[in-house]
Amino acid sequence: MHKPDVLHPGDGVTRQTLLSEYFPAIAGTAGDTPVFILDSKSPGGCMLVLGGTHGDETAGYLAAVTLLENAKVQTGRVILIPRANASGFTHNVAQEAHPQRIVISTPHGARSFTVGARYTNPIHQWPDPQVYTHVASGQSLSGPETRNLNRSYPGRAEGTFTERIAFAITELIRKEKVDLAIDLHEAAPEYPVVNTIVAHERAMDLAAMVNMNLQAMDIPIGMEASPKNFHGLSHREWGDATSVLAILMESTSPGQGRLRGRTDAALITQGKDRFYVLASERHRLSVPYPESGWPLEMRVGRHVAAVNEFAKNLGDFAPDKTITMTGVPEYQAMLAQGVGAFLK
Numbered sequence: 161m162h163k164p165d166v167l168h169p170g171d172g173v174t175r176q177t178l179l180s181e182y183f184p185a186i187a188g189t190a191g192d193t194p195v196f197i198l199d200s201k202s203p204g205g206c207m208l209v210l211g212g213t214h215g216d217e218t219a220g221y222l223a224a225v226t227l228l229e230n231a232k233v234q235t236g237r238v239i240l241i242p243r244a245n246a247s248g249f250t251h252n253v254a255q256e257a258h259p260q261r262i263v264i265s266t267p268h269g270a271r272s273f274t275v276g277a278r279y280t281n282p283i284h285q286w287p288d289p290q291v292y293t294h295v296a297s298g299q300s301l302s303g304p305e306t307r308n309l310n311r312s313y314p315g316r317a318e319g320t321f322t323e324r325i326a327f328a329i330t331e332l333i334r335k336e337k338v339d340l341a342i343d344l345h346e347a348a349p350e351y352p353v354v355n356t357i358v359a360h361e362r363a364m365d366l367a368a369m370v371n372m373n374l375q376a377m378d379i380p381i382g383m384e385a386s387p388k389n390f391h392g393l394s395h396r397e398w399g400d401a402t403s404v405l406a407i408l409m410e411s412t413s414p415g416q417g418r419l420r421g422r423t424d425a426a427l428i429t430q431g432k433d434r435f436y437v438l439a440s441e442r443h444r445l446s447v448p449y450p451e452s453g454w455p456l457e458m459r460v461g462r463h464v465a466a467v468n469e470f471a472k473n474l475g476d477f478a479p480d481k482t483i484t485m486t487g488v489p490e491y492q493a494m495l496a497q498g499v500g501a502f503l504k
């Protein structure tokens with residue numbers, strides 16, 4: 161699992177670098193990760209999209225990969241980090257029975273993608289404290305959360321391995337003058353914050369517009385305000401530490417919750433689970449769970465469509481921040497053809 165998946169940047173990528181460009185102290189560590197820049201060279205806004213904050217939230221990772229391999233930018237810039245916590249992809253979660261990888265067929269052959277873990281690998285950051293204190297706020301969480309990238313923002317230059325990755329991402333947002341940053345996740349069907357957009361208060365109007373447009377595209381999705389007193393999260397700390405409009409999105413993950421049945425690659429890709437169907441019938445879940453499940457193309461397609469809507473609508477709120485992209489797969493096409501049809 162220490163060998164990264166091979167990705168195939170599309171023609172829209174104008175520069176590839178590493179996260180350590182923005183914070184050299186992580187160069188040569190397992191926390192460094194590729195950063196892809198799609199620069200139209202035409203003035204406009206800048207959007208950052210993260211996949212792989214949590215390596216076991218496959219739709220977030222593959223949505224960023226789909227953009228990497230397909231999107232072209234005509235106005236403004238788009239920056240993609242598909243494997244935000246690269247260390248999280250070098251192991252998977254103990255006792256969850258997750259597969260180490262999934263295989264997706266494409267018109268050009270099979271592609272393999274790692275199913276990683278929520279946390280930084282303990283061989284890169286050890287031992288965990290009894291209690292993890294988020295230094296900037298004093299907030300206390302359970303010890304292993306010290307290895308959760310999405311509890312480590314805005315990060316610390318002199319902090320832990322994970323806090324340094326967080327710091328590097330915050331530095332990228334500052335140095336690239338990112339206007340809009342989107343962190344792509346998945347969550348279990350029984351978790352209250354699922355199938356939703358979480359927005360920092362300065363991003364709320366934009367998120368509301370995107371939410372309405374997604375409903376009109378037959379993508380029902382919720383919207384929540386980033387809690388002001390819950391620290392370390394991207395949607396809170398990016399917005400507080402910088403001028404960026406900070407967004408986090410959650411799709412419905414079949415493979416993470418406590419009610420699921422057999423856990424294998426098919427659960428990650430096809431998303432069918434009869435126990436979740438039963439739980440849904442008993443109104444125990446935060447989302448509907450049909451027999452047809454939550455297949456990967458639906459979860460990736462929702463994230464990709466939402467990112468595209470955010471880019472399209474940013475210019476309505478700030479005309480000098482317009483971003484225009486082409487080549488982004490349409491939601492209905494992805495539902496019909498699957499994720500693999502859009503991978504190189």
Ligand SMILES: [Zn+2]
Nearest residue numbers: 214217345346
């Ligand atoms: Zn997550």
